[in-house]
Amino acid sequence: MAARPPTGDDDGDAEPVVFGIATVDKHLRDAGVSFPATGEDVVAALGDPEVKCGPNGPTVALSAVVERTGRSEFETRREFLDALYPEFERERTQSGGIVSWLRSLVS
Template sequence: MAARPPANDDTDDEPTVVTFGIAAVEEFLDGADFSYPVDRQTVVDTTGDPEIPVDTSGRTLALSKALERTEQRRYESRRDLLNALHPVFEDARQSGSGGIVGFVRSLIPSF
């Protein structure tokens, strides 16, 4: 995912796009030199275990921790890796502080 940060009236520059979640993972994978199938440790070693932004508020999750949460040790393709990571980052994003709205949502059971 990606979102534009709040506008800054002090400059005439184009706003910077903040990349987070799976979109941010993809950026790190683009720079990694490994082939599929790949194991979890190779992904971590090759990417340098980056802190991946979870949302626009600046929260992050280490790639190694996210991979551990997938409960997979091996990924057959890039799509397989991203599909495994997607729910992990979505859960991390939704479990954020979220202010009062997040608090109220946490009180309501999901069906």
């Protein structure tokens, strides 16, 4: 999950706004987490970061999202991220609905 920066500004070096599983994936790569692993092991290795749920959205603790998956073991990094995706989507859509989504498009 990532959003492109707004167009029309003069900063050609702007990075995309990263959130959700894209943020978690970056943390996983930086920490060198290996799989298979338990959700608890992954959260501990990453330090339970707060992860943005959308470009302008709220943050949620990684531990809370992992808990919501209802799973304890993950065979691969992709399986872990795939399990987290619907939980981040749910959090993003419940946190502000269509008005927040529209705001994210114009900001």
